[in-house]
Amino acid sequence: MAEAEFYDRLVRTTSFDALCDLASFTPMPETWVVGVCDVVNSTTEVANGRYKTVNMVGAAVISAQINAIGNRPFPFVFGGDGASFAIPPEHADAAEQALRAVQRWALDEFDIGLRAGLVPVHDIRAAGMDIGVARFQASAGADYAMFNGGGVSWAEAALKSGVFGFEPAPRGTVPDLTGLSCRWSPTASQNGTILSLLVQPARGAADARFNAVAAEIITLSANLARGGHPVPDAGPGTQWPPPGVTLEAHARKGKGSLGASRRKILLETLIAWVLFRTGWTIGGFSAGHYARVTGRNSDFRKYDDGLKMTLDCDSTTLAEIKTILVRAQEDGIVQYGLFEQKEAMMTCIVPSVMRDDHIHFVDGAAGGYTQAAKMIKARN
Template sequence: MTNPDTGFYENLPALNIPVSKLVGDIGHFHQVPESWHIVAADIKNSTQAITKGQHHSVNLIATGAVIAMINIAYNAKINIPFFFGGDGAIALVPKEILLKTLNALQKHKINTFKNFELELKTGSLPVKTIYQENIQLKIAKLKVNEDLNIPIVLGDALHYAEDLIKNTIPEQEIIPDDKPLDLEGMECKWDKIKPPKIGQEVVSLIVISKNDTTSYKIFSEVLQAIDDIYGSPHRRKPITVQRLKLKANLRKINAEMKAKLGKFNLPYLIKSWMIGKYGKHIWLKKENGKDYLKKLVALTDTLTIDGRINTVISGTPQQREALTGYLDNLENSGKIAYGMHVSEESIMSCYVRDISTHEHIHFVDGGNGGYTKAAKSLKAKI
């Protein structure tokens, strides 16, 4: 790497402290280099699509968007921060891979419209522009456990850029090259996942701060309150190995195939169906399958802080009521706004480079369009 800015995120220290403590100390955060860019992909009219029962397709398309960006960076041997949303994805990328990233998203956009008749809005905004507008963009890296580090962003920059890309900036004219879209590692083999215990529910929560400059303080308090009410991140995680069930639903496998490959592929369909039908008895009995399951829960991403708190948690209705009461007080005092959606299960999509190592990450959303419906609830308040 000739440009020292290119390795910026790679070189950030991964802080092994509780997330509420990390967020509460602005000294842990760093300015993103001006030469980097915010890249976003967002499904237009995703709320309507989910209302029509297309929540599975929306989740697949969002997963494909984030994996398209990850793979460009992976092949360039660059580490980038990325953020999965239920109906889209955002990443910060250095200028060296900007055009390749936009090229990949353009291919994904074409596939999305062809196979799902949904429009994917894509584009980018220079970080330099963010700073010229005096919008905060600070980042830190959290060590969640031995296998997983995640980016933590403070400031409204990512959502400011996303809004411009969706609604204001003219679509960038990109003619994709002839290479096939690389969604290597995209796996969506798990069926809907029930909470760990009977009587529990899955909560999809989005919290924004009303004051961008002091968001770190209020976010720290909110994250601590979630710990106090629901327990540690491990205890409130909605995914357990015991609840995982491989899916052999041909309709869902067909949708996954079209999202990943952009076309019908009979061998892929048969292989995926066989894994769903018999994988529990064959694939998951092998040593690498067992190791994969052990790592899977540890590598499940249920918290995204991209200028907002986005989290999927499991617990009892009583715990949710306690959290809602706490958040209502903060909202009524003008400190935050929040959106919440409650469902009976969660859904998980996966990025798996190598099941025998820690090179996989699993994106979780609440069932029936959890994050998208939480965002709709939030939008009605602001």
């Protein structure tokens, strides 16, 4: 297998349960490079009511990488207040330029610092860690990468300690964030709680014991309505003007004015809102079909050196999940964080509304993964 085509050739699995089996993951090629980033002081930003902005910055990292390498498939995972990805070495320079441009954009547009760096897979393995990847088919039109082995977590820790990382691009540098959008309304829980859940292996825990705990949680969530999917089958809701219009204007304005960008998006979203309300089809675009595909394409569950889920959860299932996690933590198998809120929200990358390959990152609307991670940090 040519290393440059490694990810293209990975077999996609349609069973999320199968990801509890280490055999579902394939070792990352030694020559590849892992990109990691996270928002500086994200907990403070959330406390200041800027969680949607934090999500937008994290998604911008992925959007910029997609555009930098010409929409070629590559593995990535959205983490709420950051993102991780992997690329073959021939794309490393383009990846660095895109990351540094997003760092500059986040500073200039939102006064948000973004740590970012590229870590060779060789260095990860030299440190005694590993990184494997799987490709999960969320729907007919979208699939998402899953990481295991602890290598991404090691790279993130190395980034935060200053071993890796680089400075933002010079002032005036603008990333290509074509396709990045923020137009859907938050989705209220139908079962009682939107649960943001992070479950990570405890230090020294055997893979088999951790995977058994993860499998228990996945089985429980499967019993929820629609498997706990927080986005309704008909798709998320819309309103006009959309709540994320100004954030999207920051992403799309390039070197133009924020006002002009915002006015253009308002016009586009007004037309879309009318189509969603009336059910009309224009130029082959069906708003109802697009909304349904949006829900199916959403990444509400993932593996990223552990289990991450955003679930629409009832009180009974929530209590059962907590019981499993408390016991597993006491047994030295996991460390976990969870956060309960009333709504989920979505940040999107949509190359074209006429295709079904748009991707959608789901998180809790009141702090989500960042607040769950805060719970883990408080215990360490």
